[in-house]
Amino acid sequence: MTAGGGWETVIGLETHVQLRTASKMFCGCSAAFGAPPNSNVCPVCLGLPGALPVPNEQALKLAVRAALALGCTLHPKSVFARKNYFYPDLPKGYQISQFEQPLATDGALSYLSPERGLTTATIVRLHVEEDAGKSLHDRFPKQTAIDLNRCGVPLIEIVTGPDFRSPQEARRYLQTLKQVLEYAGISDCDMEKGSLRVDANVSVRRAGAAALGTKTEVKNINSFAYVEKALSVERDRQIALLEGGGTVAQQTLLYDSKTSSVRPQRSKEESHDYRYFPDPDLPPLVLTEEFVAQQHAQLPELPAKKRERFMAQYALGVADADVLTGDRAVADYYEAVVHAGADTKLAANWVINEVLGDAKTHQEQLRVPPGALAQLIGLVRGSTLSQQAAKRVFAEVAERGGEPRNVAEALGVVQVADSGVVANWVSEVLGAHPQEVIRYKSGDTKLIQFFVGQVMKLSRGKADPKLAQRVLEEKLAA
Amino acid sequence: MSDPGEALANAKAAADRIVKAKRLNACLTPPKELRQSLQKQAQAAHPSGVLYGMPVAVKDNICTLEFTTTCGSKILAGYRSPYEATAVAKLKAAGALVAGKTNCDEFGMGSSTEHSAYGRALHPFDKTRVPGGSSGGSAALVAAGAVPAGLGSETGGSVRQPASFCGIVGIKPTYGRVSRYGLVAFGSSLDQIGVFGRSVHDAARVLSVISGRDPRDSTCEARDPLRLPTVPESLQGFVIGIPKEYFPPDLDSAVRRACDRAIRVLKELGAAVREVSLPHTQYAVPTYYIIAPAEASSNLARYDGARYGPRYDGALDVRTLYRTTRGQGFGPEVRRRILVGTYVLSSGYYDAYYRQAQQMRALIAQDFRNVFDRGVDLLFTPTTPTPAFKAGEKLADPVAMYLSDIFVVTANLAGLPAMSLPIGRIKGLPIGGQLIGQAFLEDEMIEAAYALERMVPGTEDA
Numbered sequence: 014m015t016a017g018g019g020w021e022t023v024i025g026l027e028t029h030v031q032l033r034t035a036s037k038m039f040c041g042c043s044a045a046f047g048a049p050p051n052s053n054v055c056p057v058c059l060g061l062p063g064a065l066p067v068p069n070e071q072a073l074k075l076a077v078r079a080a081l082a083l084g085c086t087l088h089p090k091s092v093f094a095r096k097n098y099f100y101p102d103l104p105k106g107y108q109i110s111q112f113e114q115p116l117a118t119d120g121a122l123s124y125l126s127p128e129r130g131l132t133t134a135t136i137v138r139l140h141v142e143e144d145a146g147k148s149l150h151d152r153f154p155k156q157t158a159i160d161l162n163r164c165g166v167p168l169i170e171i172v173t174g175p176d177f178r179s180p181q182e183a184r185r186y187l188q189t190l191k192q193v194l195e196y197a198g199i200s201d202c203d204m205e206k207g208s209l210r211v212d213a214n215v216s217v218r219r220a221g222a223a224a225l226g227t228k229t230e231v232k233n234i235n236s237f238a239y240v241e242k243a244l245s246v247e248r249d250r251q252i253a254l255l256e257g258g259g260t261v262a263q264q265t266l267l268y269d270s271k272t273s274s275v276r277p278q279r280s281k282e283e284s285h286d287y288r289y290f291p292d293p294d295l296p297p298l299v300l301t302e303e304f305v306a307q308q309h310a311q312l313p314e315l316p317a318k319k320r321e322r323f324m325a326q327y328a329l330g331v332a333d334a335d336v337l338t339g340d341r342a343v344a345d346y347y348e349a350v351v352h353a354g355a356d357t358k359l360a361a362n363w364v365i366n367e368v369l370g371d372a373k374t375h376q377e378q379l380r381v382p383p384g385a386l387a388q389l390i391g392l393v394r395g396s397t398l399s400q401q402a403a404k405r406v407f408a409e410v411a412e413r414g415g416e417p418r419n420v421a422e423a424l425g426v427v428q429v430a431d432s433g434v435v436a437n438w439v440s441e442v443l444g445a446h447p448q449e450v451i452r453y454k455s456g457d458t459k460l461i462q463f464f465v466g467q468v469m470k471l472s473r474g475k476a477d478p479k480l481a482q483r484v485l486e487e488k489l490a491a
Numbered sequence: 492m493s494d495p496g497e498a499l500a501n502a503k504a505a506a507d508r509i510v511k512a513k514r515l516n517a518c519l520t521p522p523k524e525l526r527q528s529l530q531k532q533a534q535a536a537h538p539s540g541v542l543y544g545m546p547v548a549v550k551d552n553i554c555t556l557e558f559t560t561t562c563g564s565k566i567l568a569g570y571r572s573p574y575e576a577t578a579v580a581k582l583k584a585a586g587a588l589v590a591g592k593t594n595c596d597e598f599g600m601g602s603s604t605e606h607s608a609y610g611r612a613l614h615p616f617d618k619t620r621v622p623g624g625s626s627g628g629s630a631a632l633v634a635a636g637a638v639p640a641g642l643g644s645e646t647g648g649s650v651r652q653p654a655s656f657c658g659i660v661g662i663k664p665t666y667g668r669v670s671r672y673g674l675v676a677f678g679s680s681l682d683q684i685g686v687f688g689r690s691v692h693d694a695a696r697v698l699s700v701i702s703g704r705d706p707r708d709s710t711c712e713a714r715d716p717l718r719l720p721t722v723p724e725s726l727q728g729f730v731i732g733i734p735k736e737y738f739p740p741d742l743d744s745a746v747r748r749a750c751d752r753a754i755r756v757l758k759e760l761g762a763a764v765r766e767v768s769l770p771h772t773q774y775a776v777p778t779y780y781i782i783a784p785a786e787a788s789s790n791l792a793r794y795d796g797a798r799y800g801p802r803y804d805g806a807l808d809v810r811t812l813y814r815t816t817r818g819q820g821f822g823p824e825v826r827r828r829i830l831v832g833t834y835v836l837s838s839g840y841y842d843a844y845y846r847q848a849q850q851m852r853a854l855i856a857q858d859f860r861n862v863f864d865r866g867v868d869l870l871f872t873p874t875t876p877t878p879a880f881k882a883g884e885k886l887a888d889p890v891a892m893y894l895s896d897i898f899v900v901t902a903n904l905a906g907l908p909a910m911s912l913p914i915g916r917i918k919g920l921p922i923g924g925q926l927i928g929q930a931f932l933e934d935e936m937i938e939a940a941y942a943l944e945r946m947v948p949g950t951e952d953a
Contacts, residue, residue, distance in 0.1 A: 056572075061572065061674075063553075065707060067708075099795065101809055161711075290786075
């Protein structure tokens, strides 16, 4: 999308993702979120004199899997480097990261752009690092409290090229990235808990211009909903500046979700010199082919692949397949319903409309077991239940459990396929609507739907609508 | 020794000797605390350990639970580590006693133990002179006979140089032979814990105990502890290289005489002696003074007053807190090296200094490999260009101070094992000879040292 007035937006994203490990990157402390302040700490993550880091193998496995899932080139040898800066929540005075020789480079992630369709974002690099602690400025008046529980938690940083042309695209990419990482069990990707954090580089240029405009870095975007907002605000600010004859200053901005605005980061040191150099406490990280192959084998089928397979194997459209494969649990659920014997298209409709609808209001739980849903779908297909009755049964099973067949009987919504009983309802309906009978007989045959509706109403949904229509047509023809 | 009563008596005697050597300012632990702790440790020590009851003085940059760990710095005044170094834990597991913490140049930065926030340590035989450094306190205590052995640490010769000055044995093992966990970092890629002993055997058996794998140090090799060689009858079959760059024309003539005598002994013992060349030697000191300060500038960033150590309050903002704490807490030599290290890592200077120094370091290491690949087993050199110098003599001239380490920094840059042992005296002052071995072949080096020690008149004037 081109923003108003012939401007093009250019966005690149740097995403920090917390790896799903029990312990920290370089020590045995728990990496769990939400423990009492400074309770998950030891000499290593506190940076006490003489303590040394030892890499967490599980974290390295997850990082390698992430690189593979994003189609990156993994480097057989990568190097941990120190990023030096002073800050109270950084106890060693440096962060262990990777710089000149990262774990992986040159990856790609396909995502569905709202404007350009299927689009590929380039992954420039993916590297491993440790998190810093947290500074809490609002806890005690005029003082800063430091919580070092997060200090040393394993992260990967995923850097894209300047590939996004709108805030919407940036958001879609992030959603896709989250999907992939969740699928592969690499991260929880919970922005609210900080296990996925994103910084964005934003610039604008005249549509058609080849050179990039001056970029700003937007930080403090802490929910998916704010990604689009924050980037739109910054894009609009830059366009307004340029149109007013001004220039964009290269700087770091903080997004404030309360006022929906950005403000410059307050800092006297505008350009940090991090004095990166290889960390002498850690030998180069050497990946054997065998190790990489093992991690490859641990990767599940990823969303894009799964979507294609669903379309081919279950004869689904791209939209349905996209929804069903968006979440690994939903995809697994759908396949379980199909494996239990349900028609693939009916199952897709039911999962997308009823199951996900119900999940939305019940903490994302898929409350009806796949076998029960398959049975329910079968009952509709076999005309035992009307669509309407089936929805009631679904709600009941979701709430209280039970076999759909038994629940339907208990609710008294099983369709009546006894032509004698149906004939009685038909006679009653025809007797009650003489005017409509005359109009039908004089050629207004569309009224058949009206009669069917009346029969369903009279039977309180129990009549088999197809049978009712046949009996009606017979009687009206007589 | 395996009698607890005897161990207790020995511990008390050691405490008495250390306290008696108080004038050397070599031990930083207050006498009362030292006595009490040694008594407690002797009672708790494992009688079955190979070092049962042996008092070992420990340099103050190695973390201990018994005593404070200040690294000779004001910035860690009163600091008590909540954990102990792996080397110390191994010593204790072998029954040894931590016999106090010893004075050193601040964070190991110095060659004279004059750069200590707790006053300079004195040479045991001449109080106007320095004992060398940075592990001067441990060296002085061992030389004074207060303890049979001590732990020091090396980044660029800080064990071998004071061993030479004090007339004792000092061994720096191969990088990765001894765990660095709990050794307060100075230049992490160079740092190793080393040992002092009055004999090769005392130093070697302490080294054997502290060596070996440690899952808490990624740079420590997963190898079994060093096995002690037996004392050889001869050095038949040994090829010993004499690198000509370590014997420049202007070498002190008495030092040269002492070395020549030692070389004669080596030949008499049956070793084949060969002149060799290590062509990049001249670049070792400048290379060292880029790499070590670069790493130090990062390693010492953590001393900011926010979590431990004295904190200069009254600062209105965090920057001022850092500046005041660090400005007042670090001594001038440490500040100088932090500045140098920060400079050489800065963008724009990194390639010209740090990267070049790393390349030079690789060439220096290659020099050694080339020599060893041609059949040389060990190298013999002087340890220091002169005997112990006068206190104050080099304080105003940092470069002159740095050059006193000219023969010792190469082994740290190349990660090789090296040791100093007494080869004579010059006007009563000891001088050491250096053996440099191949990586992880400390046993060969120690074997040669055993033979040399028996035959060289280490306390006679050269």
